[in-house]
Amino acid sequence: xxxxxxxxxxxxxxxxxxxxxxxxxxxxxxxxxxxxxxxxxxxxxxxxxxxxxxxxxxxxxxxxxxxxxxxxxxxxxxxxxxxxxxxxxxxxxxxxxxxxxxxxxxxxxxxxxxxxxxxxxxxxxxxxxxxxxxxxxxxxxxxxxxxxxxxxxxxxxxxxxxxxxxxxxxxxxxxxxxxxxxxxxxxxxxxxxxxxxxxxxxxxxxxxxxxxxxxxxxxxxxxxxxxxxxxxxxxxxxxxxxxxxxxxxxxxxxxxxxxxxxx
Amino acid sequence: xxxxxxxxxxxxxxxxxxxxxxxxxxxxxxxxxxxxxxxxxxxxxxxxxxxxxxxxxxxxxxxxxxxxxxxxxxxxxxxxxxxxxxxxxxxxxxxxxxxxxxxxxxxxxxxxxxxxxxxxxxxxxxxxxxxxxxxxxxxxxxxxx
Numbered sequence: 096x097x098x099x100x101x102x103x104x105x106x107x108x109x110x111x112x113x114x115x116x117x118x119x120x121x122x123x124x125x126x127x128x129x130x131x132x133x134x135x136x137x138x139x140x141x142x143x144x145x146x147x148x149x150x151x152x153x154x155x156x157x158x159x160x161x162x163x164x165x166x167x168x169x170x171x172x173x174x175x176x177x178x179x180x181x182x183x184x185x186x187x188x189x190x191x192x193x194x195x196x197x198x199x200x201x202x203x204x205x206x207x208x209x210x211x212x213x214x215x216x217x218x219x220x221x222x223x224x225x226x227x228x229x230x231x232x233x234x235x236x237x238x239x240x241x242x243x244x245x246x247x248x249x250x251x252x253x254x255x256x257x258x259x260x261x262x263x264x265x266x267x268x269x270x271x272x273x274x275x276x277x278x279x280x281x282x283x284x285x286x287x288x289x290x291x292x293x294x295x296x297x298x299x300x301x302x303x304x305x306x307x308x309x310x311x312x313x314x315x316x317x318x319x320x321x322x323x324x325x326x327x328x329x330x331x332x333x334x335x336x337x338x339x340x341x342x343x344x345x346x347x348x349x350x351x352x353x354x355x356x357x358x
Numbered sequence: 359x360x361x362x363x364x365x366x367x368x369x370x371x372x373x374x375x376x377x378x379x380x381x382x383x384x385x386x387x388x389x390x391x392x393x394x395x396x397x398x399x400x401x402x403x404x405x406x407x408x409x410x411x412x413x414x415x416x417x418x419x420x421x422x423x424x425x426x427x428x429x430x431x432x433x434x435x436x437x438x439x440x441x442x443x444x445x446x447x448x449x450x451x452x453x454x455x456x457x458x459x460x461x462x463x464x465x466x467x468x469x470x471x472x473x474x475x476x477x478x479x480x481x482x483x484x485x486x487x488x489x490x491x492x493x494x495x496x497x498x499x500x501x502x503x
Binding site (some may be wrong): 131 | 403404405406411413414427428431432434450452464465466468470474476477478480482
């Protein structure tokens, strides 16, 4: 095996075929078939039914506690599937770009078709949008308690990225039966990513979605630090994310001052 | 829909609802395919509880391969112009002598065209015999001169 990391996604696909006999395009229908089944099974699962029921309760608890609604009006929790191209890009990052042990396998082993449904933790995700910044922490705490009570394995992570992305992520483990590539089935533990973000962050994310997609496709970043390249798309997009986060903090400050009353 | 298609769907145990869904998808492909649809296949596998799950519905004409992916609950259709001979195929089988399927028989067939389009067909129990016939009659036959 060459010591040189595949520098592009196309070369990564060739590397997968040569080193691991994995032809990416052949795995696409299988990926789509499995993820579709996982989506359907999860929608019908007791876990999902309970969780979506509880969200209404959490909304009312926040209202009683703060006087403000927690979520955007009656949003339905939708189960989203990671598109195949984004999924392959993620395995490229894990196997190659972020692999500090290259040319050896990354920690935990290579991520390949026989294990990738349980190794990539955001194939299945959902998004919950809250109105205020403190709603993120509130909902993460509530959902975590829900998991503890139901003996469900979970972990949370508060994302605060350099690129201005802020959100609470909760990962819930759930066992599902999936078809194998050939025949029969296997039981695997999948991780469901529950993203909790604010209305403002979600708005900016929707606006910048196309830009993020283009950037994710680039394996090698520009040499100039984006913080100094004020003409770049990254400069505007990333700082907008940080500014909005700051503004949301200020909104919370005002809300809390109002609650305390005049000093 | 051809009578032999209906008999096939009955014999692999499709419910009335899924047979109606299959008929609707057939009508759609029949409208879109410039040739007569002559073959049908439904991919299936057996779950750990022993139930049969159906995945994709396939139709074939002389030159075209049509697939309705996860046809039980989605409308995700595609169609491929098949060049012959196909450039590559592979086959895996379990408890199957390629003559008479039993309840333990499993068959998996994968093909690739010279344009890198691929397809995977799987069958369990008596569906192995139907897949075997499809492989012999459609994929492995000599191209017409």
